[in-house]
Amino acid sequence: MDSRICQMLNIKYPIFQGGMAWVATYHLAAAVSNAGGLGIIAAGTANGEYVREQIKNVRKLTDKPFGVNVMLLSPYVDEVMNVIIEERVPVITTGAGNPGKYIKFLKEVGTKVFPVVPSVALARRMEKEGVDGIIAEGTESGGHIGELTTMALVPQVVDAVNLPVIAAGGIADGRGMLAAFALGAEGVQIGTRFICSDECAIHENYKMAVINAKDRDAVVTGRTTGHPVRSLKNKLTREFERLEGEGASKEEIEKIGVGALRRAVIEGDVNYGSVMAGQIAGMIKDIKPCKKIIEDIIDEYNTTLSRLRG
């Protein structure tokens, strides 16, 4: 596929793998990069040494470009950024804020910066600060989410900036990818679909929960705290709903979320853990290698495009 994104990043397909905390380890990132996409290691709230270890490991498994997702609210964000600069990571994506103050240092070592944004104003601000592209992420996504849908957000961001835009949220197959391109995106970021891959090194229960999920199961909790999160409905989300319904304090509500993602990803506790996944989880029915996931997306993208051309 010929795309500005592929040329800029030297990748075969303009498909980013979502930087899912705890889920997106070097195993998954290497598999996606080897399959021609952009594999991404999630730094989450881990420290610099963890991230350095992950980077070293991904480099043992692939010689292709890869990225690191930096969560800007992490207490370790400064040391994670230092590791990224020292290791000259080819690409970073950022979440939960504005990476502005790091951009100058990242550019010095050639790291490309793609912030995940949920609004036009932030996209415009990021363009002004010199990022390389924008990931416009709709509320269909799993994990921490914004308000706008992918359908509404992507074309508005495309119109507002001159940078390549990557669409994220609700995309898991070739039809979704083509739809995103119709909206003006030049690439897609896919998270939930890659959870259900052979190479994703998480507890099997988590993958099965995604496979068993139906269309309405990826619910949002935490709206009252100002930090909404989308995850699969279970005992934990019900507890969130109960507390929010009772008007519990922000501290009380957020307390039950502490460590919940790790509990689901590592321990496989899909009842009381946080099984973060996007709305498209209902469409995912199998576990397959990353290479097959990407090839199927590209095949379907092409057949759908031919069908539309008639």
Added chain:
Amino acid sequence: MVFEKVKERISDILGVDPDDITMESSFIDDLGADSLDIVELIMALEEEFDIEIPDEEAEKIQTVGDVVDYIKDHADM
């Protein structure tokens, strides 16, 4: 004058009554803004007053007075 213009912009973007906006109002606690509202407001004020509000400065802004003072110090008026 700056305050009047800023007040108008805040009222537009946050949908609050201009009469409820004072120099002491906190964007988050009194006017119900979230971080994305603040980005939108900063972008709008940069255009209106033809100034740059760098992120390091934007991070320090908490009240309407903070932003009015910044504009008075930096805008060419």
